[in-house]
Amino acid sequence: MAEAHINLSQLACNIETTQARLGDCKLLFPVKANGYGHGAVELAKAAQEINIDYFGVANLAEAIELREAGIYTPILIFSASRLSHIPQLLEADVDVTLSSPAFATTLNGAAAQQDKRIRVQLKVDTGMGRNGIWWEDAKALVQLIIDLPQLEFIGIFTHFSTSYSTDVNEQSFTQGQIDAFNQLLSQLDADGILPPLRHISNSSGVVQYEDQVTTGYFNMVRPGILLYGEPEIRKEWTNPIKPILSLKTWITSISTLNDGRYIGYGREYQTSGTRRIATLPVGYADGVSWWLKNSGQVWINGQLAPIVGGISMDQITVDVTDVDNIREDDEVFLINEHLPAMDVAQSLGASFSEIVLTALSKRVARIYVQQPVPCAISG
Secondary structure: OOEEEEEHHHHHHHHHHHHHHHOOOEEEEEOHHHHHOOOHHHHHHHHHHOOOOEEEEOOHHHHHHHHHOOOOOOEEEOOOOOHHHHHHHHHOOOEEEEOOHHHHHHHHHHHHHOOOOEEEEEEEEOOOOOOOEEHHHHHHHHHHHHHOOOEEEEEEEOOOOOOOOOOHHHHHHHHHHHHHHHHHHHHHHHOOOOOOEEEOOOHHHHHHOHHHHOOOOOOEEOOOHHHHOOOOOOOHHHOOOOOOEEEEEEOOEEEEEOOOOEEOHHHOEEOOOOEEEEEEOOOOOOOOOHHHOOOOEEEEOOEEEEEEOOOOOOOEEEEOOOOOOOOOOOEEEEEEOOEOHHHHHHHOOOOOOHHHHOOOOOOOEEEEEOOOOOOOOOO
């Protein structure tokens, strides 16, 4: 009862615009969480056709899904894996993230038993506080990885925590992450143990700290929402980059409610005067946030209309009193150029549009289109 339309032509524009800006710096396309809700396999196939350098996924299952779909481009599993997954990791043809000596040693032993070598990348913590070895302790682990003969040390990376912020204190913290990682890379370089790939940057890092994260030791970036067309930070060169997804449904019924009538569970909305109310066949089971009750909007017939009442599992209600020429079966957009996913996320008090996009459930049909877009790329 809802369709997400994904424009692969706009995806190509977003990727090519970013590639042109990066020069020789490699581009990793994160397609974790089902491609941020867009459909990982279809997006990976489209990106592979235009020679994306790498894909990033969150876990082994996501990597296997891509390989089974015919994706041959290198894949990095961002997160630490379970010990029990090592046999599958050895078969999956992926880059495995390491962050502890114990996992590195166990992985090497399992690979030796099968006479295999496996590509690994080291995750370093410079201030995110999640998995990863602290940067001041990382050099010893790098040396251990190099000494383990079945491990091919292909890369090292860290992750920004507040690169999207324009607050001077947060920018200072981000700069500290860059400086710390550079200090580590300089030590590895001096000892002749620097791996081929070194990367730190997400989308906002590419835009706000472009010169620092694409030069020197750094030779790959990992922009996610930038390529999906929803960057938190913009500059002039990002103008061709636009959202690739729109989300639409249809009006299934229209009712006229008199003054004082209640709408939805909990009677959380009461009409003031006579109102025309349209019912739409989507709800929180499709990914419409419960927090949009009495505050969200939709786009109908060229006009915005407010969501009234609560968000049910399968339905929402919209006040269409002021919308012209409304009929049953009219298209209604929950996300489009007039209602960007980033704006919807911010209306919920969220920082990232992924909170909206990754919520889209499998009940929402993904429709892939090649709709031409203007794409004036400048390096």
